[in-house]
Amino acid sequence: MTRNNKASLTAFLSLTAAGALLLTGCSSNGDSGDSADAGPLLKEGVFKICSETAYPPFEFKDDSTGEIVGFDIDFANEIAKDLDAKLEIVSSSFESIESGAALDAKNCDAVISGISINDERATKFDFSEPYFDDNLALLVRDDSGITSLDTFEGVVGVQDATTGQAFATEKGLDPKAFEDGTIAVQALESGSVDGVINNIATLAYFAKDNSSLVIADKFGSEPLGAGVRKGNTELLDSINATLKRMDEDGTREAMLAQWMPAIK
Structure with missing residues (x-):
């Protein structure tokens, strides 16, 4: 290798190292990088x-x-x-x-x-x-006659990808998944489903101002x-x-x- 080529290589490596430092600086500002x-x-x-x-x-x-x-x-x-x-x-x-x-x-x-x-x-x-320590619960219409999970029959509404959906499936129920819990409760109110399984904190929120909805049962522990x-x-x-x-x-x-x- 000639002297000129060695000098060129040295300059190239120096520039590369400087560039790497600049890139590292850009990554460390929190806008990118792990x-x-x-x-x-x-x-x-x-x-x-x-x-x-x-x-x-x-x-x-x-x-x-x-x-x-x-x-x-x-x-x-x-x-x-x-x-x-x-x-x-x-x-x-x-x-x-x-x-x-x-x-x-x-x-x-x-x-x-x-x-x-x-x-x-x-x-x-x-x-x-x-x-927060939560539980799963079953929400039903007040006139349904359902008093517990054991007496539940029909289609149960759940929120997609939730532990409520997994629980309903494990219990051999007929779950109908909705994008969010609010839509599932609206389906219960309209009669499209016969109950909703979700976290009790959410179901109690919907039931507190709606006398036609009641918590029929609660089960499990759901630490959040x-x-x-x-x-x-x-x-x-x-x-x-x-x-x-x-x-x-x-x-x-x-x-x-x-x-x-x-x-x-």
Whole structure:
């Protein structure tokens, strides 16, 4: 190799190394790259969550303001506050949330959407400590004569990709899946289904102001958690720290009283 070629090669390698450093700098600002490299948030100063926004009292649109509100939203705002970040909500299908697809696509930093903690989901993303203990329940029309799951006959409405759907299938029922829980309850009201199985917090919300709907039975334990991408321990630790702080200062108790008085 001639001296000139050696010099050219040395210059080339120097430029390549400088370019690599520039690229590393671009990745570390949080706009791209894995969360392990970019810090706890995809974008500095913004805490972005994916949520299925038709699931009261966890998350739903306030008709008077058009804003998304609910227990989960208040929880997410507390996390954002402790992160010194602004909350941003990405409306997503529950299937994309519970499957881990929304996190894998980096649509958000965390998924917070009334997600029951189970072993299958824990293989797809990391869960926080439980922030709410729920149950599955059966909602029926008051005049149906159904008093428990054992006396239930007919078609049961469920939300697609939920533990309620899995439970109904395991029990040998005839589940009819809907995109969200609100539509499933509307189908019960119209007579399209004979009952709805979902989390009791949501079903109690619909029943509290509708005397034609009653909770006929409840079963199982459904601890709910927030989910983050695998390995994002910094964000997970922050969420768990917020949960601890909320218990110590009474914030979680106040949220329960506001959003879930029927089952508090």
